[in-house]
Amino acid sequence: MPLDLVSLGMGFTAGVAATAVAWNLTQRTVRNPEATKLTAVWALSEVARGGPPAIMAERIEGLEVPANAKVLVPLGAASAVPVEVLQSCEVRMHPDVRMNYALGRDRALVFSSFMHPRAHAVYTREESAVKKLQAEFTKLWTEAEPYVERVSVEAVASRDGRHVEFTGTAAEMIEYRGRKMLRVSENGHSVGVVTTEGIPAELAGKPVRVAGRVAREGGYVYVEARRIERATPRQAAAAVAAAR
Numbered sequence: 001m002p003l004d005l006v007s008l009g010m011g012f013t014a015g016v017a018a019t020a021v022a023w024n025l026t027q028r029t030v031r032n033p034e035a036t037k038l039t040a041v042w043a044l045s046e047v048a049r050g051g052p053p054a055i056m057a058e059r060i061e062g063l064e065v066p067a068n069a070k071v072l073v074p075l076g077a078a079s080a081v082p083v084e085v086l087q088s089c090e091v092r093m094h095p096d097v098r099m100n101y102a103l104g105r106d107r108a109l110v111f112s113s114f115m116h117p118r119a120h121a122v123y124t125r126e127e128s129a130v131k132k133l134q135a136e137f138t139k140l141w142t143e144a145e146p147y148v149e150r151v152s153v154e155a156v157a158s159r160d161g162r163h164v165e166f167t168g169t170a171a172e173m174i175e176y177r178g179r180k181m182l183r184v185s186e187n188g189h190s191v192g193v194v195t196t197e198g199i200p201a202e203l204a205g206k207p208v209r210v211a212g213r214v215a216r217e218g219g220y221v222y223v224e225a226r227r228i229e230r231a232t233p234r235q236a237a238a239a240v241a242a243a244r
Contacts, residue, residue: 036124046123047104052089054103054137057081059114065089072097072141081147086162092144101133108133148211153186156214157221164223165211166191167231170203181222184210192222199228207231 044066047053052068059080065071067088073080075095085091100111100119108130110122124130146163153168168186175181181192182199193199193210212225 035126036122036129038120039123040118040120042109042121042123044102044109047102047107047109049107050105054134054141055101055115056097056137056140057100057111057115058097060085061114061116063115063117070137070141071147072137072144073147074098075145086147086149091147092141093147094140094144096140103130103133103137106130146213152189153184153191154189156191156223159214160216160221161214163211163213165209167207167209170206170208173199173201173204176222182208182228184208192220193225193228194222195225195228203228203230 044053044055044063048066048069052066052070054070054072055065056072057080058074059077060071060073060082065085065088069089071081071085071089071091073091073093074097075093077093081089081091100113100115102109102115106127107123107125110124110133112120148163148165149159151159151164151166153166156164156166166184166186168184168190171183171185171190173180173182174192176192176194179194180199181194182203183190184193193212195212207230209227209229209231210223210225211227212223215222215224
């Protein structure tokens with residue numbers, strides 16, 4: 001119980017500090033006080049005028065995110081965004097994501113905590129503040145990695161266009177449209193894996209871990225891999241358990 005209270009207090013303090021930083025950022029060069037306000041009543045659609053917003057968030061929960069938004073979350077945050085956001089937005093990960101804000105062309109919402117319907121936010125149209133946030137987002141976005149979902153081999157077929165990581169046993173090598181394709185199987189399910197860098201023959205029959213993008217061609221689902229590596233039995237078991 002004491003530990004829970006300490007954690008709650010630390011979280012509240014961090015949220016207040018984030019709000020204070022955001023407020024200070026927007027107030028340093030504000031010429032029109034009406035351009036900036038602290039509010040509990042807001043909508044992401046407010047910053048989506050003129051195009052999809054750019055969003056940096058430690059986590060998104062219970063919100064409708066405009067389609068085609070760019071969403072940046074912490075590296076390794078496996079459940080930072082809901083499935084519907086993954087389906088409709090481009091999501092990337094970066095280790096330096098520690099703030100929560102949504103950006104449009106000329107306005108921003110900066111949140112006191114992770115993004116959820118009850119979070120307080122600083123709303124600003126102050127040009128200098130918005131440009132600073134846009135510059136930070138652009139820098140991290142260009143350095144970020146695609147958001148990777150850890151899934152089972154069976155679930156790969158339902159992840160069209162998304163980046164996934166999964167484990168299984170490397171089976172036979174086959175020809176597919178002039179390229180080598182490795183069949184990876186798990187619990188009676190299998191998926192084809194191709195790569196431009198070639199697939200080591202010694203992986204055949206061994207547990208492997210694959211990371212790549214799910215593609216579909218003529219109704220056939222396969223994975224364009226950016227990494228194929230040998231997996232230990234412990235890694236394979238852990239990955240299967242995490243994907244359930």
